[in-house]
Amino acid sequence: MKSVAFSNTLAEILTGKNVLSQLSVPQLVEKVLQRKEGKLTSTGAVCAETGKYTGRSPKDKYIVEEASTKDLIDWGSVNQPISEESFDKLYKKVSNYLKEQNEIFVFNGFAGADNKSRLPIQVVNEYAWHNLFAHQLFIRPTEDELQTHQAEFTILSAPNVKADPTTDGTNSETFIAVSFERRIILIGGTEYAGEMKKGIFSIMNYLLPQKDILPMHCSANVGAEGDVALFFGLSGTGKTTLSADPNRRLIGDDEHGWSSNGVFNIEGGCYAKCIGLTREKEPQIFDAIRFGSVLENVVIDSKTRLPLYEDATLTENTRAAYPIQAIDNIIEPSIAGHPQTIVFLTADAFGVLPPISKLTKEQAMYHFLSGYTSKLAGTERGITSPEATFSTCFGSPFLPLPATVYAEMLGKKIDEHGVQVFLVNTGWTGGEYGVGSRMKLSYTRAMVQASLEGELTHVETSQDEIFGLHIPLHVPGVPDEVLIPNKTWTNQQEYTDKAKELAAKFNANFKKFHNVPQEIEVNGGPIFK
Numbered sequence: 001m002k003s004v005a006f007s008n009t010l011a012e013i014l015t016g017k018n019v020l021s022q023l024s025v026p027q028l029v030e031k032v033l034q035r036k037e038g039k040l041t042s043t044g045a046v047c048a049e050t051g052k053y054t055g056r057s058p059k060d061k062y063i064v065e066e067a068s069t070k071d072l073i074d075w076g077s078v079n080q081p082i083s084e085e086s087f088d089k090l091y092k093k094v095s096n097y098l099k100e101q102n103e104i105f106v107f108n109g110f111a112g113a114d115n116k117s118r119l120p121i122q123v124v125n126e127y128a129w130h131n132l133f134a135h136q137l138f139i140r141p142t143e144d145e146l147q148t149h150q151a152e153f154t155i156l157s158a159p160n161v162k163a164d165p166t167t168d169g170t171n172s173e174t175f176i177a178v179s180f181e182r183r184i185i186l187i188g189g190t191e192y193a194g195e196m197k198k199g200i201f202s203i204m205n206y207l208l209p210q211k212d213i214l215p216m217h218c219s220a221n222v223g224a225e226g227d228v229a230l231f232f233g234l235s236g237t238g239k240t241t242l243s244a245d246p247n248r249r250l251i252g253d254d255e256h257g258w259s260s261n262g263v264f265n266i267e268g269g270c271y272a273k274c275i276g277l278t279r280e281k282e283p284q285i286f287d288a289i290r291f292g293s294v295l296e297n298v299v300i301d302s303k304t305r306l307p308l309y310e311d312a313t314l315t316e317n318t319r320a321a322y323p324i325q326a327i328d329n330i331i332e333p334s335i336a337g338h339p340q341t342i343v344f345l346t347a348d349a350f351g352v353l354p355p356i357s358k359l360t361k362e363q364a365m366y367h368f369l370s371g372y373t374s375k376l377a378g379t380e381r382g383i384t385s386p387e388a389t390f391s392t393c394f395g396s397p398f399l400p401l402p403a404t405v406y407a408e409m410l411g412k413k414i415d416e417h418g419v420q421v422f423l424v425n426t427g428w429t430g431g432e433y434g435v436g437s438r439m440k441l442s443y444t445r446a447m448v449q450a451s452l453e454g455e456l457t458h459v460e461t462s463q464d465e466i467f468g469l470h471i472p473l474h475v476p477g478v479p480d481e482v483l484i485p486n487k488t489w490t491n492q493q494e495y496t497d498k499a500k501e502l503a504a505k506f507n508a509n510f511k512k513f514h515n516v517p518q519e520i521e522v523n524g525g526p527i528f529k
Contacts, residue, residue, distance in 0.1 A: 009095050010154065010184075013124065014106065016099055021106040022146065023128075025292040028105070028135065031128035035103075038129050042305045044291030045320070047298055048129045050191040053174065054297050054315035056198060057190055058397050060174040062087075066181045072206075074402040086169035087177055090186050094158045098124065105131035108149045110139040111200050112257060113334040114264040117211055121200060122151035126158045133193040133294050136323050138200070139268035153183045153203055155196055161188035180206065193296060194319065197271055198398055201255050204266055206400040214258040214409040215266070217395030219243035220251040222336045228263055229452050230256070232394040233345030234373040238426045240272065241441075242345065242448055244284050249331040252324065258339070258413060265334030269323045274298065275316050277309040288326035295320055338417045341452050343424055349374040350388075351428035351436040352485050352499040355478070356447040357469035358461060364421040365411045366524025368393055369403055369513060370506060374427065388505040404516055422451045423469065430488040432498060446477030466499045467506075468527040503528045 013019075023031070029046055032038045038048035062082035063073055073079050098104050105125045112118030123134040134155075141149055162173035174189035176199060185199045201217075208215045218232040221243050228251070233239035240253060252265030253272070272285045274295070279286040289295065289307070296319040299311035309318070324330055344367050346353060359367065371391040392403045399406065414421065426444050430436035450456050461470040462484070471483055481487050489495035503526035510516075510525060 009091075013095055013098050013104070013156075016104070018099075018101055018103050019106055020103055022108060023105065023131070025132065025135065028128055028132040029292065031103075031105070032132060035128055037127055039300060040305065041295060041300050041307050043289050043293070043307065045289050045293040045295050045307075046129060046132065047295040047300050047307070049297055049314060050193070053190040053192045055192060055317045056194055056397070057172075057174045057176065057192070059171055060189070061176045061397075062170070062178070063400060064177065064179040064181070066179065069180045073400050078397055079400055082169055082177055087179055087182075087186070089168055090163060090175055090177055090188065091156075091182075091184065093163075094156050094161050094186055094188055097158050097161045098126065098156065101126060103128075107131050107134045107138070108146060108151060109134070109141055109268070111204055111266050112264060113139060113266070113268075114257065114259060114261070116261075117208065117213055117257065117259060117264075119200075119204065119207065120149055120152050122154040123196060124154065124156050126160060127191070129294060130157055130193055130196065132292070133321050134196055136292065136294060136321050137197050137267055137269040137271060140323075153185070153200070155185045155187065155199060157187040157196060159188065159191040163189060178202065193294070193321070194271065197267070201266065202398045202400060204255070204257070205398055208257050209401060209405055209409065212260065212409075214406065214413060216256045216258060217254065217393065217398065218256055219253045220256050220263050220265070220336070220339075221245060221248040222251055222331055223248050223452065226337055227341070227452070228336045228339040229341045229343065230263070230339050231343050231345060232368070234371065234389065234391055234394060235273075237345035237347045237373055238441075238444065239345055240282070240285075242343070242444065244282075246329065248452075249329050250324070250327060251331055251334050251336050262335065262337040263339060264336075265324070267324070268334075269321060270327070272320045273318065274309050274320045275312055275318045277320075284327050284329070285320065288322045289320050290322075290326065293320055293322040293326065338413075339419055340417075342414075342419055342421045343448060343451065344368070344394075344421070345424050345426055346373045348372075348425045348427035348502070349433035350498050350502045351430065351432045351489075352495065352502055353423070353425040353427070353467065354464060354469055354471045354485055355425050355429065355439055355443065355483060356451070356456075356475065357423045357464070357471055358456065359421040359423055359469070360523065361411055361414050361421075362520050362524035363423075363469070364414060364524075365407045365520050366510070367423055368410055369407050369516070369520075370509060371396065372506065388502060388509075390509045402515075403513060407516075407520075420451065420457065422456070424448060424451075429482065429485065430490075436488070443478045443482060447475050450475050450477075466496075466503050466526055466528045468525070500528055
């Protein structure tokens with residue numbers, strides 16, 4: 001199917017009598033309730049369930065193998081190829097289905113708060129609650145911007161359209177398929193709203209580097225003096241908790257770009273995990289869940305309609321989507337200058353990484369490529385002891401280009417702007433999980449604060465003998481003995497054995513990277529080989 005035919009078919013969808021375009025939040029909430037897609041909670045939020053799929057479907061994500069992009073994409077288990085023919089079949093299924101619906105919902109907006117590089121997008125939904133999600137997660141246009149808005153990428157989401165693996169070239173009934181030439185994302189067979197958010201993030205991870213902008217899976221905030229900090233970290237490392245600082249304003253909590261002008265938020269909202277949520281632990285998130293917010297797979301009391309955040313009956317991956325304006329302490333627009341500090345967060349359940357380390361540029365690039373944290377015993381079936389987990393650039397499922405592209409851009413920007421980079425271990429100390437104890441949050445906060453305020457710039461350090469990391473010997477508010485990992489273990493041989501075990505896992509993981517400058521592997525990784 002030629003691109004002209006795609007444009008014509010898309011125009012037919014968008015001009016149909018069943019199209020409800022750019023509905024307001026109250027209108028969308030009304031539609032959700034009328035169509036029985038979700039329920040209203042006591043806070044005024046809409047709560048919907050996603051059925052079979054309560055998280056992303058990485059094995060069902062594809063990129064079309066096209067002449068203009070096939071030599072650029074990092075093909076593999078993350079970026080699976082699909083033929084143009086298969087994509088065209090799926091597109092026909094989705095477009096015909098949407099045209100037949102009594103109502104479909106369209107949102108026009110942007111990805112990227114920086115006007116110079118933002119991407120005009122369009123989201124077409126079968127479900128009203130999905131369109132409300134898109135309205136809250138992406139950047140909402142002004143009335144003037146809407147008049148001249150021309151989408152450069154379109155999501156077509158039809159959860160009730162299912163693929164036939166025998167004829168459509170898919171692994172299952174579910175598909176998230178991206179065509180960069182047709183500038184379309186197709187989503188079918190899944191009701192999980194996060195596929196839309198991460199679909200656009202993947203697109204930005206492809207497009208932004210072409211503009212010499214580094215896309216990043218991180219949170220960002222800014223201090224009173226305009227000093228910007230970035231926080232990278234996988235689930236469970238404390239990224240949300242540590243970046244939500246009452247003395248600093250939030251730029252964004254998950255996706256950012258770093259251009260020649262500074263940092264900008266890619267999104268217009270937040271998609272927060274809310275399992276076990278309480279006002280005491282996460283007041284900003286708790287209070288942001290109000291009218292217009294979307295709760296996903298949260299169990300609610302049938303009578304009071306109170307959200308039961310502690311209930312994981314449907315999934316541990318319960319979520320809340322809300323506009324960033326629902327948080328008080330933010331910067332608007334979501335744009336700031338160049339970072340002075342970058343913090344990589346890891347929850348090391350082996351208990352051997354220092355609670356804080358200063359990284360050289362080569363170490364920063366190495367640990368950025370590694371993206372290490374650990375899964376704990378009991379978190380997943382079959383895990384009986386801590387397992388090392390590596391997610392390239394702290395976001396491997398969303399990187400269409402080779403990882404080294406992003407790492408080299410990071411290294412260049414560290415050099416250009418004299419950025420200080422720290423590795424902070426929010427995991428275990430004095431022994432591995434089950435033996436040692438979790439690092440005190442008060443200590444971690446003190447270490448992060450010291451790094452942001454420049455108190456560690458000229459501090460005396462010692463080099464870790466196994467990982468090669470530079471450990472500050474003094475941090476205000478933290479006992480000196482806590483800073484050196486082996487000093488917190490009672491059995492030194494056990495510490496050495498466990499540290500070497502983790503170092504070997506780092507070394508083994510790094511072998512998957514190709515064309516990495518030798519100085520990164522030699523000077524960035526563990527000394528122990």
